[in-house]
Amino acid sequence: xxxxxxxxxxxxxxxxxxxxxxxxxxxxxxxxxxxxxxxxxxxxxxxxxxxxxxxxxxxxxxxxxxxxxxxxxxx
Numbered sequence: 001x002x003x004x005x006x007x008x009x010x011x012x013x014x015x016x017x018x019x020x021x022x023x024x025x026x027x028x029x030x031x032x033x034x035x036x037x038x039x040x041x042x043x044x045x046x047x048x049x050x051x052x053x054x055x056x057x058x059x060x061x062x063x064x065x066x067x068x069x070x071x072x073x074x075x
Contacts (some may be wrong), residue, residue, distance in 0.1 A: 013038075
């Protein structure tokens with residue numbers, strides 16, 4: 001199948017391919033041996049409150065791994 005690169009460096013993935021991966025909205029992009037590889041990624045929507053609640057349920061706190069909380073806050 002043919003796909004054209006636009007002036008804004010965008011490519012439309014052909015419908016026949018997207019029909020086979022309807023849930024994909026994000027892709028990991030890799031250059032391998034001169035070929036561009038797109039791997040569909042799964043994403044999960046959740047709230048910060050849900051994450052904090054889960055961490056509390058698991059007994060995790062900022063002292064558990066200081067870098068993890070700092071990293072999460074920076075994103």
